[in-house]
Amino acid sequence: MFPFPQGRKPGSLLRRATVTFMAIALTVLVSACSSARDLGSSATSTPVKGGSVTFAVALDAIPGSVFQTLETNYPWFNNVFESLLTVDPKDPDHPKPLLASSWKVSEDNLSIDITLRDDVTFHTGRKMTADDVKYSFEQAAKPTSGSQLSFVPKAFQAMTVVSPTELKISFTGPQPSLFDFFNQTPIIDEKTASGLADGTRVTGTGPFMFTDWKPGASFTLKKYERYWNAKAVNLDSIQYVVTTDATALLSALRSGRAQIAMGITATDAKSFDGNNQYQVTGSGGTFYTFGMNTSVAPFNNPKVRQAVAYALDRDRINSQVLAKTGYVSDLYWGAATPGLNGDDVTHYSYDPDKAKQLIQEAGAAGATVPITFHGNPVVKAMFEIVANNLTEIGLAPQANNVDQPTFQAQQIAADLGTAWLQNNGQGGLSPATLLNSLPVLRKTNPSKFVSPEYDKRRQSMFTATSESDKKAALQKMTDYVLDQVWAAPIIQAPSPVVASSALHGLQLSPRGPVVLTEAYLSK
Amino acid sequence: MGLALGCPTHQVAEGTGASAPSSGPLVLAERTESFVLQFLTRKIPSVLFVLVVSSIVAFILPRLAPGDPAVVLAGPDPSPATVEAIRQQLGLNLPLWQQYLDWMGGLLKGDLGQSYVLHRPVGELIAGRLESTLELAALAALIMIAVGLGLGMLGGSPRSRWARSIIDVFNTTFLAVPPFLTGLLLILLLGIVIPLLPVSGEMGFFEDPGISIQFLILPATALALPQAAVVARLLQTSMLQIRSEDFVDLATAKGVSPFRITHKHVLRNSFGNAVVVIGLRIGELLAGAIVVESIFARNGLGSLAVSSVQSRDYLVIQVLIMSAVFIAVVIQLLSEIVLAALDPRIRLGA
């Protein structure tokens, strides 16, 4: 009926252009291998200078929320902004320097002296000094910053700029989350801070500059020539294309219009497995939990909560919802956390009979359980399995599907009802930090779980300084969380990242951000 | 109008409208000036009423939903204090009437306001998405006109019973199936079974017209077919009716060739109606774009509307709704004028 253009897939022109571009890329530079997971860099390939990468993302950037850890910002954020140091979740006590060249915590654990690099400039060309660090920390402490870790800078007693490269911070008590805060908090430029909200001036110190933002559509990162470690940077630019639809994301990758994509569902990402033109991996970690209101029946009875924990078929959730990319765990802390007992991770393995029996014992059979959850497809599918599991053990689940803002408003008002499904993207933070930053673990949590015993064990987590004390405190906390289980962890899962195998040097971590500082395109 | 699914809800009305005298537009031209002016003056109060009530509803409705932009901006795990502080910053804690008057004051001065969530001028955000929707609507309009006139002329010309029933089946099919269903079928057929065209995504026309059109064909076709069927059916009925009139018989008696009769007499007299209907249908195309955009993952005004409702970006929703209401009011006025011109028994402004 209509003249169809001959079967050429869109984007093949672009792909050819990119291939040509890559072919003429010249300089070769060997850079030090990073400690984070290093994707697809085979021993034979050598970094290529120049070139441009197209990054298809499902969610647009939110440059106004620099202090929040937002999944939507993972693809670009740490390429534009940098923090003082980086923490490897596997070795949280020994962070690696970034903008800070060194630091020293005082003997009494009540202050820290930080020394900064002296060669760092903002994208405006201005030199970064200790004043900027102080300013950034002050901003993070404000309630409007939205930082999940704002409780850390709020506990600072004083910040003293000793010299342009030296900052001294003192606190009233030990700060177990200090390095997590340093790791998560970007150093921003006070002079252009007002341009962050509308994204017109997004100034960091990182290898790339944030430009050309068309909200809802696209933005571009351009190489910053005066970056303090400019010789490590390979790419000239990274173009981010916002593609909210899962199928469109896939076709962008398949047609070669994009070399890397984030926001693909795990099941879609799985379709790239075994295809050597692509590399599939994950970044960040999202906690999925089943929250229960301990102030109302039936969840005021710990037996019912334990029954729920036994009833959840986590393996089926992992395979059907997350295409086996998830990590089944009954705990909030990552499996890599030092001092963790492996048995605790699988404490509540799937056991519907035991669960049923516990429900009988508690006399909760037939109790209706309204479950609130928001419209995210992954959470929705998870709900369907959870509801099925709960029906199986004799409870009567009901759906209360709301949209994201509604869920959040209810969460803030601590009004999520009897039970809810929740997801929090805070993978890779230390247990002591999570106790304050993860809503389900906070002292005032949506489960309304309060107990003097919990407070006591929290305190010993915060005050422990020696290696063995920390381990003991963590074990006591783990036992308590498992026994009381006011929110049953379901699964931890990374956000899938799919990239062309021509893209090398990608740095990912359980903390989330995708770092392209040293990335390059091979032929 | 009605459901705004882009599917003709007024099948019945269309059918009867078509049987009105065919020389509509000509009559209209003669009666137009004084009568339309009078009509419009009489309409001003009710148009204003509709616009004001719409603005109030557009303002209140999204605010009745739980959550607000401050909650969205506060990020994933905020504390109540964070949200309250952001609310203060955005001015969302002001009394509702004051927020409403601020907004209306701005609108009257031509200032559409600023997005709460993206901190950009609403006008700029809408302009950014306008291209996508306009491209879709433009191609859909072309397809609607081509298919609609084509099928209508085929159906209205002398044909065998057999040929006519095929055309009837086409018309019934297109009339019955809404754009999103056609869209899904096209995706399955031309995107998955025979992977000929991309099933989702888009590219600006001015970036690369060739590729842009490939992305556009499926959604535009899906959007256009139901409207094309309306146009076709109307043209067909109108042609068949004129064919039965005396002057055609006279021409036939005089020995004018059937082809000439169709072209010179029947078609010429039927086109007026078709043109009017096409004009009105273009409004429907825009309304139907929302679901089609969502199925084909196009970043147009429809997806902006849906996403701004979901992020409680009040001012963006308000402006989009008001624009839609404004367009609907204009189309309503036009159709009343046209219908009144066609059927003198309906008094304008009654």
Place this chain on the structure above:
Amino acid sequence: MAREPRRFNLTASRYLQAFRQPKGIFAATVIVVLTTAAFLAPAVFPGGYDQQGRDALLPMSPEHLFGTDELGRDILVRSLFGLRTDLTLVYIAAPITMAVGTLLGLIGFVSKTTGTLIQRILDVIVGFPGLVLGICVVLVLGTGFPALLISIVVIGLPTFGRLARAALLSQQQREYVTAARTLGISRSTIVVRHLLPNAVDAIIVQGAVFIVHAVFLEASLSIVGLGIQPPQPSLGALLNTGMRYITQSPTYILGPIIILLLLAFAFSLLTDALNETVNRK
């Protein structure tokens, strides 16, 4: 169009004649079969629509005619239960919408000011993009059956209100109405005995159109992610989820699509048949 005024004669037999033509017979058969299948589904499949299993996204097979979904449930079963959800919804929504809409349209004859006011309010509803209005209503009332029902009724009201109004306007200038007025017959009697019968044909025909549009509205709301609560299926919710697996399991959305197509055709033919029947008079 220029039908003579009739007494109120709403005997079903008049409309039943529509089912004597081939079109009507076909339409009625499809509608009856689909409706029966939908409402018998719980009896035929006592396991219900939420029988999950480990075999997810299976292709078509004799065991599972349309394959299984992402949680290992039979798609045919879910489609039938989904149809049941949709039909329950629209069979409740359509009569309410028709009755309330007609009433609102005819009020104008009893009180001119109220009538005009109502028309303007209907204009406001028409002006709102249907889906955006639906989304707002669903957000305010919360997702689920009642919210969907209300948004469908609200969005459908103007169609019937305007139809009734049009019948009113075309008739109220006629001599018989004026005559009835001079004879002192009350306005409400005139509405019931003379104006309503003149509107009723158009409204019945439009009702057939509306039923299928209500199904489509449900589907559209579900496609943008708001609709019936899971795990209860609806045709739209199935399409919404199925679209996510379109590359891995293209047959997923086939079941709901076929059912929707059948519904669309059947009601379109029914509309045609009814239209021809009422116009033959």
